[in-house]
Amino acid sequence: MTEKILMKGNEAIAEAGIRVGCRYFFGYPITPQNELPAYMSRRLPEVQGTFLQAESEVAAINMVYGAAGAGGRVMTSSSSPGISLKQEGISYLAGSELPCVIVNITRGGPGLGGIQPAQSDYFQATRGGGHGDYYTPVLAPQSVQEAVDLTMDAFDIADKYRNPVLVLGDGMIGQMMEPVEFKKEITPDQLPEKKWATNGAAGRKPNIINSLRLQPEKLEELNLKLQEKYMAMKKAEVRYETDNIEDAEYILVAFGTTARIVKSAADMAREVGMKVGIIRPITLFPFPEDVIAKASEKARFILTVEMSLGQMVEDVRLSAKGRCPVYFQGRTGGVVPKPGEILDNLKRLAGGGK
Amino acid sequence: MKQEVIIAGFGGQGVMLLGQLLANAGMYEGENVSWMPSYGPEMRGGTANCHVIVSSEPVASPYIVEPDTAIVMSLPSMEKFAPQVKKGGLLLINSTLIEKDPGRSDLDILKVPANKIANELGNTRIANMVALGAFVGRTGTVKMETIIEAMEKTLPKRHQDFIPLNTEALKRGAELA
Amino acid sequence: MKLVAKRPKALAEKPMHYCPGCTHGITHRLIAEVIDEMDIQEKTIGIAPVGCAVFAYDYFNIDMQQAAHGRAPAVATGIKRVLPENFVFTYQGDGDLASIGTAEIVHAAMRGEKFTVVFINNAIYGMTGGQMAPTTMVGQKTATSPYGREAAHAGYPMRVVEMLATLPGAAYLARVGLFNNREIKKAKKALRRSFEIQEKGLGFSLVEFLSTCPTNWGMAPLDALKWVEEEMVPYYPLGVIRDIEEEGGPKK
Ligand SMILES: Cc1ncc(C[n+]2csc(CCOP(=O)(O)OP(=O)(O)O)c2C)c(N)n1
Ligand code: SF4
Numbered sequence: 059m060t061e062k063i064l065m066k067g068n069e070a071i072a073e074a075g076i077r078v079g080c081r082y083f084f085g086y087p088i089t090p091q092n093e094l095p096a097y098m099s100r101r102l103p104e105v106q107g108t109f110l111q112a113e114s115e116v117a118a119i120n121m122v123y124g125a126a127g128a129g130g131r132v133m134t135s136s137s138s139p140g141i142s143l144k145q146e147g148i149s150y151l152a153g154s155e156l157p158c159v160i161v162n163i164t165r166g167g168p169g170l171g172g173i174q175p176a177q178s179d180y181f182q183a184t185r186g187g188g189h190g191d192y193y194t195p196v197l198a199p200q201s202v203q204e205a206v207d208l209t210m211d212a213f214d215i216a217d218k219y220r221n222p223v224l225v226l227g228d229g230m231i232g233q234m235m236e237p238v239e240f241k242k243e244i245t246p247d248q249l250p251e252k253k254w255a256t257n258g259a260a261g262r263k264p265n266i267i268n269s270l271r272l273q274p275e276k277l278e279e280l281n282l283k284l285q286e287k288y289m290a291m292k293k294a295e296v297r298y299e300t301d302n303i304e305d306a307e308y309i310l311v312a313f314g315t316t317a318r319i320v321k322s323a324a325d326m327a328r329e330v331g332m333k334v335g336i337i338r339p340i341t342l343f344p345f346p347e348d349v350i351a352k353a354s355e356k357a358r359f360i361l362t363v364e365m366s367l368g369q370m371v372e373d374v375r376l377s378a379k380g381r382c383p384v385y386f387q388g389r390t391g392g393v394v395p396k397p398g399e400i401l402d403n404l405k406r407l408a409g410g411g412k
Numbered sequence: 413m414k415q416e417v418i419i420a421g422f423g424g425q426g427v428m429l430l431g432q433l434l435a436n437a438g439m440y441e442g443e444n445v446s447w448m449p450s451y452g453p454e455m456r457g458g459t460a461n462c463h464v465i466v467s468s469e470p471v472a473s474p475y476i477v478e479p480d481t482a483i484v485m486s487l488p489s490m491e492k493f494a495p496q497v498k499k500g501g502l503l504l505i506n507s508t509l510i511e512k513d514p515g516r517s518d519l520d521i522l523k524v525p526a527n528k529i530a531n532e533l534g535n536t537r538i539a540n541m542v543a544l545g546a547f548v549g550r551t552g553t554v555k556m557e558t559i560i561e562a563m564e565k566t567l568p569k570r571h572q573d574f575i576p577l578n579t580e581a582l583k584r585g586a587e588l589a
Numbered sequence: 590m591k592l593v594a595k596r597p598k599a600l601a602e603k604p605m606h607y608c609p610g611c612t613h614g615i616t617h618r619l620i621a622e623v624i625d626e627m628d629i630q631e632k633t634i635g636i637a638p639v640g641c642a643v644f645a646y647d648y649f650n651i652d653m654q655q656a657a658h659g660r661a662p663a664v665a666t667g668i669k670r671v672l673p674e675n676f677v678f679t680y681q682g683d684g685d686l687a688s689i690g691t692a693e694i695v696h697a698a699m700r701g702e703k704f705t706v707v708f709i710n711n712a713i714y715g716m717t718g719g720q721m722a723p724t725t726m727v728g729q730k731t732a733t734s735p736y737g738r739e740a741a742h743a744g745y746p747m748r749v750v751e752m753l754a755t756l757p758g759a760a761y762l763a764r765v766g767l768f769n770n771r772e773i774k775k776a777k778k779a780l781r782r783s784f785e786i787q788e789k790g791l792g793f794s795l796v797e798f799l800s801t802c803p804t805n806w807g808m809a810p811l812d813a814l815k816w817v818e819e820e821m822v823p824y825y826p827l828g829v830i831r832d833i834e835e836e837g838g839p840k841k
Contacts, residue, residue, distance in 0.1 A: 062439060064432065064435055064436050064439055064445070064447070064566070086688075086689065087684070087714050087717040087718075087720040087733070088717060089451070089452065089716075089717055089718070090451055090452075092717055092718055092720070092732070095720075095733055096720070096732045096733055096735070099732075099733040099734065099735055100735045103736070109733075110742075110743075111720065111721055111733050111743070113688040113689060113691060113723065114658075114659065114688065114689035114690075115689075116689075139657070139658070169657075170639060170643070170655070170657070173451070173452045174452070229451070230448060230474065230475070233448065233449055233451050234446060234447065234448040234449075234474055235432065235435060235446070235447040235448075236445065236446050236447070236471075236474075237439045237444075237445060315474070315475075318471075318472050318473045318474065319472070319473040319475065321472040321473070322472040322473040325472065394475050396477050397472075397473060397477065398477065
């Protein structure tokens with residue numbers, strides 16, 4: 059077994075990428091993810107990789123497009139305002155079916171907003187984000203170790219579906235240090251060949267990376283093909299974790315670091331005799347609809363807790379389909395909810411309070 | 413065992429490093445740990461703090477609301493964090509820089525003249541180590557040897573020469589506890 | 590000479606958040622002095638960038654807007670097109686202007702937009718913690734050029750005023766330093782001239798201020814000023830690079 063080391067989330071995500079053969083990184087500075095590109099600028103040259111600071115996030119994501127199209131295992135990272143700028147490029151990546159990993163260490167918005175942790179990019183992340191009918195798988199780690207594991211998996215998911223994959227953390231995941239272990243070590247030469255890549259048409263017909271389809275029928279055909287991939291993702295890629303939901307009367311739903319705060323609140327609630335369970339979506343797209351649907355059949359209510367003013371709660375409501383009440387509680391702008399606040403709210407709701 | 417500590421002071425007082433050594437030591441002893449810093453421009457000259465949890469159970473929220481211990485190295489950080497400490501918890505005060513009374517009679521208050529001792533040892537910058545020594549001496553959260561091991565394993569090469577001096581500072585701190 | 594430098598009216602009475610020894614404060618003061626001297630406080634609209642000067646809207650007693658990162662010249666274009674009789678200036682760092690906002694600045698100059706740009710070249714990204722800027726010197730170590738900027742990898746530092754000088758729409762272009770009192774006086778003169786060019790409607794004007802970032806350069810303030818003079822000035826020559834009026838008016 060490898061030894062555990064204490065690492066910052068941002069740096070651990072970068073190292074995770076390198077450990078699964080990512081050798082290309084393009085980014086632009088923005089807090090609270092700056093340690094990630096800085097780490098890459100130090101480490102990538104040691105493994106014959108390329109780190110380039112782009113002139114903007116718009117440029118960075120287009121460099122990712124080029125590198126992905128050329129067959130490279132490639133990654134970029136940013137935080138909310140920068141991710142907004144990348145949306146055009148992400149849409150092109152999805153339309154041209156290019157694999158890459160995009161990390162969003164979310165901060166509070168809208169506009170320039172703040173730099174403290176937030177989850178208010180949920181809608182943007184889970185609805186494609188840019189123009190057109192597309193989705194990207196969204197992986198939401200709750201700890202530094204999980205950020206490492208999910209980043210490693212993100213590259214494989216990206217390659218499997220030829221689609222960009224988003225790792226959605228928040229300022230806490232990026233800045234916090236926790237023990238981590240890197241369970242894989244893959245070098246680029248061990249990765250399967252990408253036959254579609256534009257790496258020189260030597261002895262084969264030219265490959266083309268493109269999202270343009272001027273004929274409506276052709277564009278519809280592309281979209282239907284993309285939809286098939288999203289359906290396949292919904293079948294094969296859903297991930298979640300549950301805690302004590304078997305006998306639970308009350309279900310808490312939360313993702314990312316908020317799920318850990320919710321866990322503290324749930325522990326407190328059980329101490330005072332409330333039967334509380336937790337569902338933690340790990341993939342936000344595809345969303346773990348079934349487990350929530352099932353829980354909603356027995357639960358007295360579901361309480362969704364987010365660091366936003368209510369985004370994932372819409373997916374929870376769509377999954378619960380009115381079978382039980384779905385309440386929302388959140389703090390935003392970089393304010394982190396406190397376990398005590400959640401407990402108080404749970405008690406109030408359980409007592410029939412409005 | 414669960415110890416939730418907030419460590420706070422001015423930028424440059426080494427509170428982040430103090431927290432990291434504690435978290436590393438906890439990890440080497442097989443505990444679950446987390447270290448979470450304050451971040452952003454307020455750290456320029458302003459106050460910096462980190463939240464450290466060392467626990468035999470997996471760490472739920474890494475964000476501490478009611479710490480078992482607050483280690484405060486400057487007056488503004490005492491004013492901010494002393495009111496948050498759990499009843500019966502520990503408040504470790506850098507008494508060289510903080511004369512004011514914390515106004516909590518329900519806490520175990522440990523006054524450590526960290527800067528004074530550090531100056532006696534010849535380097536103001538190791539005041540953080542004196543405070544860490546006192547904390548470890550009082551609470552036994554981790555062993556002193558493990559803190560030293562953590563320094564050896566994690567300090568960058570150019571700081572390795574300071575380990576004997578840091579160790580001395582840790583010991584002086586522990587004696588006060 | 591006056592003994593005490595009074596606070597210019599156009600400068601707000603608010604403590605600035607800049608690090609000790611940072612030249613952002615001096616530049617703010619020069620802008621406020623020029624606004625006072627031209628008596629245009631009520632006619633001037635400033636645009637704050639994203640960077641250490643993001644709070645500039647708090648430091649001037651004038652109307653200000655805060656723009657998205659790099660987009661200040663586009664915002665200024667919008668303002669000036671609505672208010673052609675007013676004075677408009679942007680205040681932008683080298684990351685903001687010469688990296689993410691390169692397209693905006695080039696096209697504002699190309700169109701000959703009649704506003705003034707205060708361009709702060711401190712060879713680094715201050716706000717985000719010292720990453721490489723397009724203006725970072727070859728060999729300079731930063732958070733994202735930990736081995737020193739290498740020209741073969743990251744190119745050579747960008748000389749913004751010389752680049753913009755290829756555009757006929759740029760009516761006034763100058764580069765100034767702030768490393769001694771004589772240079773500060775010259776800087777103010779250039780800044781005043783750039784506002785006059787705007788007043789006369791002659792076109793786009795920009796003054797590049799060679800500035801310091803003691804914090805992220807890891808230097809004492811005085812050493813930082815010396816570094817500007819010794820390391821930056823040889824690569825970034827000082828002086829007026831274009832003054833369209835002195836050159837006989839706009840070209841055909
Ligand atoms: C779209 C977007 N990307 C990145 C950032 C993060 N950011 C804030 S300030 C800054 C750079 C500032 O550097 P510079 O313009 O040189 O000004 P200085 O801080 O040195 O004065 C960056 C990249 C942002 N706010 N928005
Ligand atoms: S970080 Fe640099 S540019 Fe920003 S205020 Fe401090 S010294 Fe000035």
